[in-house]
Amino acid sequence: xxxxxxxxxxxxxxxxxxxxxxxxxxxxxxxxxxxxxxxxxxxxxxxxxxxxxxxxxxxxxxxxxxxxxxxxxxxxxxxxxxxxxxxxxxxxxxxxxxxxxxxxxxxxxxxxxxxxxxxxxxxxxxxxxxxxxxxxxxxxxxxxxxxxxxxxxxxxxxxxxxxxxxxxxxxxxxxxxxxxxxxxxxxxxxxxxxxxxxxxxxxxxxxxxxxxxxxxxxxxxxxxxxxxxxxxxxxxxxxxxxxxxxxxxxxxxxxxxxxxxxxxxxxxxxxxxxxxxxxxxxxxxxxxxxxxxxxxxxxxxxxxxxxxxxxxxxxxxxxxxxxxxxxxxxxxxxxxxxxxxxxxxxxxxxxxxxxxxxxxxxxxxxxxxxxxxxxxxxxxxxxxxxxxxx
Amino acid sequence: xxxxxxxxxxxxxxxxxxxxxxxxxxxxxxxxxxxxxxxxxxxxxxxxxxxxxxxxxxxxxxxxxxxxxxxxxxxxxxxxxxxxxxxxxxxxxxxxxxxxxxxxxxxxxxxxxxxxxxxxxxxxxxxxxxxxxxxxxxxxxxxxxxxxxxxxxxxxxxxxxxxxxxxxxxxxxxxxxxxxxxxxxxxxxxxxxxxxxxxxxxxxxxxxxxxxxxxxxxxxxxxxxxxxxxxxxxxxxxxxxxxxxxxxxxxxxxxxxxxxxxxxxxxxxxxxxxxxxxxxxxxxxxxxxxxxxxxxxxxxxxxxxxxxxxxxxxxxxxxxxxxxxxxxxxxxxxxxxxxxxxxxxxxxxx
Numbered sequence: 224x225x226x227x228x229x230x231x232x233x234x235x236x237x238x239x240x241x242x243x244x245x246x247x248x249x250x251x252x253x254x255x256x257x258x259x260x261x262x263x264x265x266x267x268x269x270x271x272x273x274x275x276x277x278x279x280x281x282x283x284x285x286x287x288x289x290x291x292x293x294x295x296x297x298x299x300x301x302x303x304x305x306x307x308x309x310x311x312x313x314x315x316x317x318x319x320x321x322x323x324x325x326x327x328x329x330x331x332x333x334x335x336x337x338x339x340x341x342x343x344x345x346x347x348x349x350x351x352x353x354x355x356x357x358x359x360x361x362x363x364x365x366x367x368x369x370x371x372x373x374x375x376x377x378x379x380x381x382x383x384x385x386x387x388x389x390x391x392x393x394x395x396x397x398x399x400x401x402x403x404x405x406x407x408x409x410x411x412x413x414x415x416x417x418x419x420x421x422x423x424x425x426x427x428x429x430x431x432x433x434x435x436x437x438x439x440x441x442x443x444x445x446x447x448x449x450x451x452x453x454x455x456x457x458x459x460x461x462x463x464x465x466x467x468x469x470x471x472x473x474x475x476x477x478x479x480x481x482x483x484x485x486x487x488x489x490x491x492x493x494x495x496x497x498x499x500x501x502x503x504x505x506x507x508x509x510x511x512x513x514x515x516x517x518x519x520x521x522x523x524x525x526x527x528x529x530x531x532x533x534x535x536x537x538x539x540x541x542x543x544x545x546x547x548x549x550x551x552x553x554x555x556x557x558x559x560x561x562x563x564x565x566x567x568x569x570x571x572x573x574x575x576x577x578x579x580x581x582x583x584x585x586x587x588x589x590x591x592x593x594x595x596x597x598x599x600x601x602x603x604x605x606x607x608x609x610x611x612x613x
Numbered sequence: 614x615x616x617x618x619x620x621x622x623x624x625x626x627x628x629x630x631x632x633x634x635x636x637x638x639x640x641x642x643x644x645x646x647x648x649x650x651x652x653x654x655x656x657x658x659x660x661x662x663x664x665x666x667x668x669x670x671x672x673x674x675x676x677x678x679x680x681x682x683x684x685x686x687x688x689x690x691x692x693x694x695x696x697x698x699x700x701x702x703x704x705x706x707x708x709x710x711x712x713x714x715x716x717x718x719x720x721x722x723x724x725x726x727x728x729x730x731x732x733x734x735x736x737x738x739x740x741x742x743x744x745x746x747x748x749x750x751x752x753x754x755x756x757x758x759x760x761x762x763x764x765x766x767x768x769x770x771x772x773x774x775x776x777x778x779x780x781x782x783x784x785x786x787x788x789x790x791x792x793x794x795x796x797x798x799x800x801x802x803x804x805x806x807x808x809x810x811x812x813x814x815x816x817x818x819x820x821x822x823x824x825x826x827x828x829x830x831x832x833x834x835x836x837x838x839x840x841x842x843x844x845x846x847x848x849x850x851x852x853x854x855x856x857x858x859x860x861x862x863x864x865x866x867x868x869x870x871x872x873x874x875x876x877x878x879x880x881x882x883x884x885x886x887x888x889x890x891x892x893x894x895x896x897x898x899x900x901x902x903x904x905x906x907x908x909x910x911x912x913x914x915x916x917x918x919x920x921x922x923x924x925x926x927x928x929x930x931x932x933x934x935x936x937x938x939x940x941x942x943x944x945x946x947x948x949x950x951x952x953x954x955x956x957x958x959x960x961x962x963x
Contacts, residue, residue: 256754263843278758278934367843369834369931375658441835441930594758595933598844 253281258597260289266363267608271585273597280597283589285582290612295572302567303329303539308399310559313576314610315396317356317553319348319388322401325572327483328548328561329403332541336483341405341531346485347418347522348391348400349550350515354425355384356553357512360605361432364505367602368445373436380428383421390414403539405532415523422516429513437506446502450588450600453499460584463577464555465511466604468495469503476551484550488525489518501603508605540567554578554610578610630723637712641870641915642863646674648916649923650866657927681862684855691752692852700750701853701860703743708867710736715874716791718884718907719899729790730782733875734775737830740868741767744839747861748849759848762934763839767830769941774826776949780819780956781812781879790875794883795896809887813880818952820880822945824921827872829937831865833926838934869919877914884911 259270268289274282294313298306310325311318323345330336337345362377385395391410392398400407436442452462457470467474475493477486494510496503541563549558555577562571581604588600621629651673655662663670688697714729716722726732741764748760782788785796800810813820829836840848850861877883884907885899893899932940 254754256758258844263846365930369837369841369843370929371654372658372927375660379659435928436930439930441932444936445930445933593933593935595838595841595844595931598841 256594266606269582269606269608269611271589271597271601273589273594275594278594280589280592280594283586283597285585287579287582287611290608292609292613294613295574298569298572300568303403303541303569306569306572307401308397310574311397311399312609313574313613314356314552314554314557314578314607316359316607317352318396319352319392319398319400320356320550320552321557322399323349323484324548324550324552324557325559325561326401326403327550328546328559329539329541329563330483331546331548332544332561332563333403333535333539334542335404335533335535337405338530338533339485339527340409340529341533342483343485343488343522343526344391344406344410344531345401346489347519347526348388348398349484350519350522351384351388351418353553354512354515354519355381355388356607357508357515358384358425358428360508361429361436361505361512364602365436365442367598368442370436370439370442373432376428376431376435380424383424387414387418387421390417402532402535404535405530409531410526415526418519418523422520425516426513429509429516433509437502437509443502445595445599446500446505446603447498448500449596450501450592450603451499452584452588456587457499457584460587461580462555462584463580464551464553465507466504466555466581466584468493469507470499471495471497476549476556480549480551482548482550485522485525486518489521491518491521501599504603504605538567540565541569549575552577554605554607555581557610574613576610576613578606578608579613582606582611634709634712634723637715637717637874638708638867638871639863641874641912641919642867643674644916645866645870645919645923647671649919653920653923654927678859681855681859686856687852687854689752689852693750693752696746697750697852698857700743700747700849701857701864703746704740705860705864705867707736707739707743708864708871710739711868711871712874714790715871715878715911716794716884716907717911718904719896720901721884721904721907722791725791726789728788730778730788730793730875730879733790734771734778737872738767738771740864744849747853751849751852753852755845755847756849756851758845759839759841759851762845763832763849765934766832766836766839766937766941769938770826770829770836770945773822773941773945773949774830776946776953777816777819777823777826778879779949779953780816783953783956783960784812784815790878790883791896794878794885795888797882798885798888799895807887807889809882809885809889811880811882816880816952816956818948819956820876822949822952823876823880824918825945827876828922828925829941831869831872831922833869833922835925835929835931836937837926837931838937841931869922870915873915873918873922874911876918877911881914881918883914884908886910 254275256273256275257270258273260268270286270289272284272286273280294309297309306325307322311321313321358377358381362374365373388398389395391414392400452470454470454472457467457472473493473495478493491514494507496507543563543565545562547558547560549556557577558575560573561569564570589597651662651670663673666672666676688694711733713723714726714733744763745760748756781793785793787793797811798809802810832839840850850858853861
């Protein structure tokens with residue numbers, strides 16, 4: 224912990240120096256570097272305006288909205304069952320997880336609850352989409368730092384998970400499988416055994432990545448002590464998910480919230496890391512992938528018998544009211560505030576997506592770092608563009 | 614000296630040398646790109662690589678070259694056009710100038726230059742000039758950053774490279790590459806001449822430093838900060854496309870091949886086999902068939918060394934610019950200096 228505070232002090236001094244440089248009288252003319260909107264480090268169309276002094280960033284600001292698709296408004300002209308096909312495109316790497324909180328909010332308004340079997344299967348699919356999402360992050364991490372091999376391993380092993388999701392739901396990326404009151408279908412025959420085998424493979428994948436990337440000295444020297452976000456700053460900026468836990472804040476909605484899903488049936492550990500640097504964020508995600516495998520394996524043994532759909536009216540009208548449901552999605556806390564006026568569709572939907580809050584810390588975190596570290600910090604903060612621009 | 618010098622008129626010799634130079638640069642480049650960049654990298658990453666063009670995708674490179682040749686010769690409007698177009702040629706030129714001094718056999722060389730290694734290290738840094746002006750003339754911020762990073766890095770790693778070479782020069786007692794090859798193959802280790810004395814055995818630290826410096830000079834990972842495609846989008850090459858990018862591309866892999874050739878001359882015994890095997894005493898006794906076998910031996914050694922270069926490239930992430938400068942100035946250069954000093958002392962002592 225001692226050298227941690229040293230590092231924090233260092234990054235503080237660096238940002239102070241960056242501030243001071245802006246204020247001196249004989250300011251040399253800096254360079255404004257636009258990272259994006261078309262840039263390999265931004266996973267899409269995020270633009271980060273960096274003011275550089277040499278290679279040091281003295282000021283940075285993310286500029287989002289290049290891919291805004293107006294989902295909050297679009298949901299208002301759709302019926303409740305139609306909304307899921309829209310919102311699973313928000314975080315396109317873990318799309319099933321996007322559907323769940325909205326469906327839960329609608330169910331909360333209708334005062335129904337999915338049958339236990341549907342709840343467990345929902346949780347399994349939720350965790351599978353988390354694995355699909357984070358495993359790609361672990362591979363992509365290498366690409367951002369110049370190691371091109373891990374990403375291919377990640378793509379190879381993510382394919383197993385996507386095949387599972389496809390086997391259960393029919394859609395690899397956009398399952399559109401969650402329904403108000405349950406699930407569209409039951410699991411196909413043999414799916415459970417296959418899932419067990421895939422989980423073993425995914426654990427191996429985690430070991431490979433830990434070996435190949437996290438154990439690499441260059442990787443460590445690129446991430447350790449870089450982009451430190453202290454716990455109180457992380458809380459102030461509304462960070463969530465692994466970014467928050469990597470700063471040492473023990474907060475996970477899967478454990479802390481009373482959600483009508485089956486996480487309480489599984490025994491898992493919420494990993495935190497005291498450092499709060501880029502390495503901590505990556506490491507926490509790696510551990511979470513392992514925990515997700517554990518959760519899936521445990522829940523596979525506990526799928527109760529019964530229907531996957533409760534009785535719902537043929538034409539779904541959600542009673543008047545307001546509901547807020549948030550879950551711990553792969554990227555962080557994702558929530559839907561649904562306002563219904565008793566119509567076929569929602570009156571208003573507010574989407575709280577994790578990445579939008581997570582990148583709000585970019586101006587703070589990038590101050591005083593070097594251009595190569597911009598890329599590693601952005602990679603370790605891990606955002607999906609669809610999750611920023613809904 | 615008979616094969617090239619006596620029978621053929623001067624223009625014929627020159628033509629042969631030009632053709633030989635093209636082969637010596639382009640053949641390794643093609644072999645490296647196909648075998649290592651296309652196939653080895655793919656196998657390391659659990660994929661097949663190109664499979665469609667020709668058997669096992671062996672014609673893929675030709676297809677790529679054909680594609681690049683067809684592209685429009687683009688330059689940014691704000692670019693300094695003349696210099697922008699010149700830059701890739703300068704980079705390639707440095708590769709061609711470099712291959713001139715490398716001996717491939719007792720008579721198979723382009724020029725037998727008495728200070729060959731000195732000349733080689735000097736022209737190797739001409740490519741820095743090309744890279745720097747490519748970065749500047751592109752009128753692109755990423756290119757500028759990449760060009761400056763490249764200049765800083767290449768200059769920093771030139772020094773350990775020179776110092777690592779110095780150990781070899783001290784041991785061989787000559788700067789002529791032909792003499793260095795001969796002294797390795799006639800050499801003895803504690804009276805045993807069956808292996809010759811390839812300097813990799815006695816100059817192992819020098820060899821390591823040289824290979825690390827080569828890795829950095831080639832801007833291959835983990836030293837690929839100047840072209841870091843995930844942050845500064847290929848650096849000085851950002852604005853280049855089509856034919857001019859092709860030249861950069863060829864130069865990158867041809868230079869890898871040529872540096873591997875130099876390393877094999879300096880440390881692995883070059884074209885030769887230990888002279889004791891065939892009872893040769895000096896270079897004048899060497900049979901003429903070595904002029905054919907020599908290039909093949911050189912090619913094998915080159916592929917071995919480029920394999921190592923590419924292996925490291927495909928499996929490591931990249932250093933940050935300041936980290937690799939620290940590595941060069943605080944670790945490599947002191948180590949290389951110590952190596953040189955120890956070599957000199959031992960040379961005098963024995």
